[in-house]
Amino acid sequence: MKKNISPWLHQLNHARIHTKLTADITTDVAIVGAGIAGISTAFFILKNTDKKVAVLERFKLAHGATGHNAGQVVSYFEIGFAHLVQEFGVELATEGQRAIEQAWTLLDEMYTDGGLDIPLSRFxxxxxxxxxxxxxxxxxxxLSRQSAGLEVEPMxxxxxxxxxxxxPQKYSGLYSIAPAKEVLATLETKQQKFVAVLSSQKGCINSALFCQxxxxxxxxxxxxxxxxxExxxxxxxxxxxxxxxxxxxxxxxxxxxVVLCTNGFENLHIINEHGLEVDAKYHHTLSGKIGYMSGYLETLNKTPTAISYYTDPTPGPDNSYYYLTRRSYEYEKDTEHNLISIxxxxxxxxxKHVYSHEDDYPEEHEQKIDEFVREVYDTDPNKKIDYVFTWHGLMGYTKNKVRLVGIEPQNQVLLxxxxxxxxxxxxxxxxxKKIADHVAGKLVAASIFDVPSKKE
Ligand SMILES: Cc1cc2nc3c(=O)[nH]c(=O)nc-3n(C[C@H](O)[C@H](O)[C@H](O)COP(=O)(O)OP(=O)(O)OC[C@H]3O[C@@H](n4cnc5c(N)ncnc54)[C@H](O)[C@@H]3O)c2cc1C
Incomplete structure (x- = not known):
C-alpha cells in the first residue's frame, strides 16, 4: 500500500521552525486554519487594516487541501455558470464569476508585495x-456567459x-469546427472518443509553497x-x-x-452566547469528499499545461473527471523535471468518517488513474511509469458548491x-480580500458567497 506523499509538501522547507501557542493571548482577529484561505485572509487584513492577526493551525502550515491538490489555477465553478444563474439569478452570478476571474489580480498582488519568485506558470x-x-x-x-457579458471559452x-x-442554431458563433486530428492533438491524446475541446486561461502553482x-x-x-x-x-x-x-x-x-478558514469539515464547536445556535447549521452545510492524485516525473522537454478530461459522457456538475497538469518541477536538489500529476x-x-492525512493511498485509486493515463495520455504500452507521488486530500463541499465567504448572520463576530x-x-x-473588507468595516455588496441567513 502506498503512502500519502504530496509533491507540494516535498518542496517545503522542512527545517522551518513551527511555533506552538504557549500562553493565553489577545488579538484583534483570530484566523483558524493555515491553508491558502487562512494565509490569504491574513495577508489582506494585515495589508488593508491596522488589526493584529493570529493564525491558529492544528497541524502544520498548508498541510490540508492546500498541500494535497492539483495546483491548477482556474476561475471556473465546477457547477458551471448556467447553473449559477439558475441558483442566484444573472446579476449575482455574473458578479460572482467576475470576482473569481479578478482574483488573478489579487494573486499577482500577493506575488508582487511578497517579492515571490516561486514558479507560477500561465498558459x-x-x-x-x-x-x-x-x-x-x-x-x-x-450562451449564458455571452448573455451576461462574460468572456466565452472557445470550443x-x-x-x-x-x-x-x-x-441548435442558437449556439452558432459559440463554437468552431476543426479536424478531429487537431482536437486530439490539442488534448495530447490519440483517444478517438474525444469530440470537442474547450480552451481557457489556466495556471499552475504549488499552493503550499506559495503559503510558505x-x-x-x-x-x-x-x-x-x-x-x-502551529x-x-x-x-x-x-x-x-x-x-x-x-x-x-x-x-x-x-x-x-474570528475567521474560520478550516476547509469546512472539522471537529470544532461553536457556542453562540449572543444569538441563535450556529454550530449545527455550520456542520450540516458541509459534506466531505476525498480527492486522489498520482504523479510521475519525466524529462523536462514539454511546456506546462493543464487539461481536464470529461470521460463520463453524462454532463453535469456531479460527474467526476480526470485532470492532468504538467509543469517543471525541482525534485532532488537542482534537478529539473516535468511533473505529470493526475x-x-x-x-x-x-x-462521521474521520479523515486522516496519515491514511494510506488505496491501490484501486492508483490503478484507476494509471488506466486513465495509459488509455488517454501516455499510451506507450512499454513505458514504465513510476508514480513517485501518490496523495489524497479532503475537500469540504458546500451544498451549492460555492465557497462560503462572509459574516455569520447570527453573530457578526464570526466570519x-x-x-x-x-x-x-x-x-x-x-x-x-473580501473578509479583509468586512474587517475594515467597508460596505460589502451582497454576493453568491454570502452565508445563508435562514437555518437549514
Ligand atoms: C485532490 C485535490 C485536488 C484539488 N485540485 C485543485 C485545483 O487544481 N485547483 C483549485 O483551485 N483547487 C483545487 N483543490 C481545492 C483547493 O486545494 C482548496 O480549495 C484549497 O486548498 C482550500 O484551502 P483552505 O485553506 O480553505 O483549506 P485547507 O488547505 O484544507 O486548510 C484548512 C486548514 O485548517 C486547519 N484546521 C481545520 N480545523 C482546525 C481547527 N479546529 N483548529 C486549527 N486548525 C484547523 C487544517 O489543519 C488545515 O490546515 C483541490 C483539492 C483536493 C483535495
Missing amino acids: VGYAGLVSYEQVLWHLEDS RICAEEDFVEKI EVLQYLLGKYPERFALY HTPVHKVILHQSDALLDAGTHTISAMR GGPDLDIEE YNLGCNGVGILPSIYGG
Whole structure:
C-alpha cells in the first residue's frame, strides 16, 4: 500500500521552525486554519487594516487541501455558470464569476508585495468532451456567459462528428469546427472518443509553497501584528456580543473577530452566547469528499499545461473527471523535471468518517488513474511509469458548491472563508480580500458567497 506523499509538501522547507501557542493571548482577529484561505485572509487584513492577526493551525502550515491538490489555477465553478444563474439569478452570478476571474489580480498582488519568485506558470489550458450531451451542456453555459457579458471559452468540435449537423442554431458563433486530428492533438491524446475541446486561461502553482513564502513575507513585514501558531488545534469557539474566546486546549485566545478558514469539515464547536445556535447549521452545510492524485516525473522537454478530461459522457456538475497538469518541477536538489500529476474520481465520505492525512493511498485509486493515463495520455504500452507521488486530500463541499465567504448572520463576530470545493485556489484568495473588507468595516455588496441567513 502506498503512502500519502504530496509533491507540494516535498518542496517545503522542512527545517522551518513551527511555533506552538504557549500562553493565553489577545488579538484583534483570530484566523483558524493555515491553508491558502487562512494565509490569504491574513495577508489582506494585515495589508488593508491596522488589526493584529493570529493564525491558529492544528497541524502544520498548508498541510490540508492546500498541500494535497492539483495546483491548477482556474476561475471556473465546477457547477458551471448556467447553473449559477439558475441558483442566484444573472446579476449575482455574473458578479460572482467576475470576482473569481479578478482574483488573478489579487494573486499577482500577493506575488508582487511578497517579492515571490516561486514558479507560477500561465498558459491556455484545455478540457476534452466525449459526448454530444456534454457539448450541449457547455454550449448552454457559453450562451449564458455571452448573455451576461462574460468572456466565452472557445470550443472546437470535431468536424467528423455526425451531431455537428444537429447543433441548435442558437449556439452558432459559440463554437468552431476543426479536424478531429487537431482536437486530439490539442488534448495530447490519440483517444478517438474525444469530440470537442474547450480552451481557457489556466495556471499552475504549488499552493503550499506559495503559503510558505507569503508567511515569511508577513512575518518580516508585520512582526508586531502577525503570528502563526502551529500544532494548535482550536476545539471550541465561544461567541459573545462583541468578541470571542477560542479554546485551544491548554491555552485560550481572546479576539474581536474570528475567521474560520478550516476547509469546512472539522471537529470544532461553536457556542453562540449572543444569538441563535450556529454550530449545527455550520456542520450540516458541509459534506466531505476525498480527492486522489498520482504523479510521475519525466524529462523536462514539454511546456506546462493543464487539461481536464470529461470521460463520463453524462454532463453535469456531479460527474467526476480526470485532470492532468504538467509543469517543471525541482525534485532532488537542482534537478529539473516535468511533473505529470493526475487526479481522478473523488470519494464521498460519511459525516462521521474521520479523515486522516496519515491514511494510506488505496491501490484501486492508483490503478484507476494509471488506466486513465495509459488509455488517454501516455499510451506507450512499454513505458514504465513510476508514480513517485501518490496523495489524497479532503475537500469540504458546500451544498451549492460555492465557497462560503462572509459574516455569520447570527453573530457578526464570526466570519467564514471556507468550503474548499473542487476548485478553491482563486476563491480562497478572493475570500481573503473580501473578509479583509468586512474587517475594515467597508460596505460589502451582497454576493453568491454570502452565508445563508435562514437555518437549514
Ligand atoms: C485532490 C485535490 C485536488 C484539488 N485540485 C485543485 C485545483 O487544481 N485547483 C483549485 O483551485 N483547487 C483545487 N483543490 C481545492 C483547493 O486545494 C482548496 O480549495 C484549497 O486548498 C482550500 O484551502 P483552505 O485553506 O480553505 O483549506 P485547507 O488547505 O484544507 O486548510 C484548512 C486548514 O485548517 C486547519 N484546521 C481545520 N480545523 C482546525 C481547527 N479546529 N483548529 C486549527 N486548525 C484547523 C487544517 O489543519 C488545515 O490546515 C483541490 C483539492 C483536493 C483535495
